[in-house]
Amino acid sequence: MKQNLLDLDAVALERYFAGLGEKPFRARQLLRWVHQRGAAEFAQMSDLAKGLRGKLEADARVVPPTVVGDSVSADGTRKWLLKVDGANAVEAVFIPEPRRGTLCVSSQAGCTLDCAFCSTGKQGFSRNLTTAEIIGQLWLANRMLGAPAKHGADHRHITNVVMMGMGEPCLNLDNVIPALRLMLDDNAYGLSRRRVTVSTSGVIPGIDRLREECPVALAVSLHAPSDDLRDRLVPVNRRYPLRELMKACRRYLDAAPRDFITFEYVMLDGVNDSEAHARALLGIARQVKCKFNLIPFNPFPGAEFRRSAPERIRRFAEVLARDGLTVTTRRTRGDDVDAACGQLAGDVTDRTRRSAARMPKTVVLTEQRA
Numbered sequence: 001m002k003q004n005l006l007d008l009d010a011v012a013l014e015r016y017f018a019g020l021g022e023k024p025f026r027a028r029q030l031l032r033w034v035h036q037r038g039a040a041e042f043a044q045m046s047d048l049a050k051g052l053r054g055k056l057e058a059d060a061r062v063v064p065p066t067v068v069g070d071s072v073s074a075d076g077t078r079k080w081l082l083k084v085d086g087a088n089a090v091e092a093v094f095i096p097e098p099r100r101g102t103l104c105v106s107s108q109a110g111c112t113l114d115c116a117f118c119s120t121g122k123q124g125f126s127r128n129l130t131t132a133e134i135i136g137q138l139w140l141a142n143r144m145l146g147a148p149a150k151h152g153a154d155h156r157h158i159t160n161v162v163m164m165g166m167g168e169p170c171l172n173l174d175n176v177i178p179a180l181r182l183m184l185d186d187n188a189y190g191l192s193r194r195r196v197t198v199s200t201s202g203v204i205p206g207i208d209r210l211r212e213e214c215p216v217a218l219a220v221s222l223h224a225p226s227d228d229l230r231d232r233l234v235p236v237n238r239r240y241p242l243r244e245l246m247k248a249c250r251r252y253l254d255a256a257p258r259d260f261i262t263f264e265y266v267m268l269d270g271v272n273d274s275e276a277h278a279r280a281l282l283g284i285a286r287q288v289k290c291k292f293n294l295i296p297f298n299p300f301p302g303a304e305f306r307r308s309a310p311e312r313i314r315r316f317a318e319v320l321a322r323d324g325l326t327v328t329t330r331r332t333r334g335d336d337v338d339a340a341c342g343q344l345a346g347d348v349t350d351r352t353r354r355s356a357a358r359m360p361k362t363v364v365l366t367e368q369r370a
């Protein structure tokens with residue numbers, strides 16, 4: 001089987017080139033061709049010696065997931081359905097804003113953690129994505145958005161990446177970390193650590209490993225102010241309760257590129273969205289330097305929750321903000337392309353259609369200050 005070069009970060013690529021009897025700087029050249037210029041054909045790579053191109057032709061390939069759906073919302077949000085094998089598809093979502101463009105990337109096909117309000121979780125787990133499948137989402141999105149060649153890096157489309165698509169990144173760090181390193185690598189995507197965010201439901205060993213091996217911005221899906229409620233909404237809390245989670249967040253801040261943790265909080269009508277819940281959260285907020293991001297619940301077929309009314313969300317945010325916390329509320333975007341998601345999946349095989357159905361409603365990243 002040929003080596004998929006999208007699976008290799010800079011260090012692994014140098015090792016691979018050493019195995020071919022090549023110098024380390026060849027790895028950097030190749031990274032630039034593949035990740036900055038979006039090249040997949042070795043024949044294009046004009047500054048690589050012909051002999052090397054021949055070796056690569058014989059031994060390697062550049063293979064991203066297959067795009068099986070591409071839809072653009074009225075608000076410009078663009079969503080790709082990406083087939084990763086015969087049975088699984090994942091999604092990547094691009095959210096353009098006036099001064100930044102954010103790509104939301106998936107880390108697993110499905111998820112093992114079964115959060116009560118998440119359609120990915122409800123549908124079970126299929127498998128971890130490979131590094132190539134993770135970085136391939138960024139590689140493809142860059143290509144599909146068109147390289148802003150005349151303007152250079154300052155005008156690129158994708159300025160931020162969030163690991164907030166399908167799956168729990170902290171349960172797939174073997175493959176997520178090399179992908180993060182490529183996002184940060186100046187010879188690849190060159191994003192700053194502050195502009196790459198990993199979102200976790202609170203897998204503490206993963207948070208610690210990320211801190212040691214590749215600290216980037218961290219978002220933690222909190223969703224409840226007490227263990228009692230969080231045990232029900234985010235079952236992984238039974239293993240890693242709030243007290244321990246807050247300690248892990250504090251440890252993370254020692255290495256983090258930002259001096260706060262973002263707490264995500266899904267607003268579930270009548271479940272976790274009262275002013276009393278907000279006041280209880282203040283106790284948590286005092287333990288860790290943090291900002292809050294409130295996410296109005298996105299309903300899906302069979303969901304047992306409803307989205308909190310805007311007024312309720314506003315009052316909740318106000319309790320936090322009065323205490324000096326920064327609170328943003330995610331604005332729901334891309335609804336219309338979500339509706340089209342199931343239709344797009346219908347173009348591929350039956351099994352893919354099933355996995356497409358497990359996709360969460362688009363997670364939306366536009367934020368509004370409370």
Ligand code: SAH
Nearest residue numbers: 117118164167168199200201221264297298
């Ligand atoms: N597994 C990681 C990252 C993926 S989910 C995590 O849980 O953090 C990204 C965010 O979307 C998480 O905060 C998650 O709780 C939230 N989310 C999941 N299902 C949702 C839904 N139906 N409506 C709104 N937000 C949801």
Ligand code: SF4
Nearest residue numbers: 111114115118121201
């Ligand atoms: Fe998994 Fe995150 Fe969904 Fe929970 S919210 S089931 S951790 S993807």
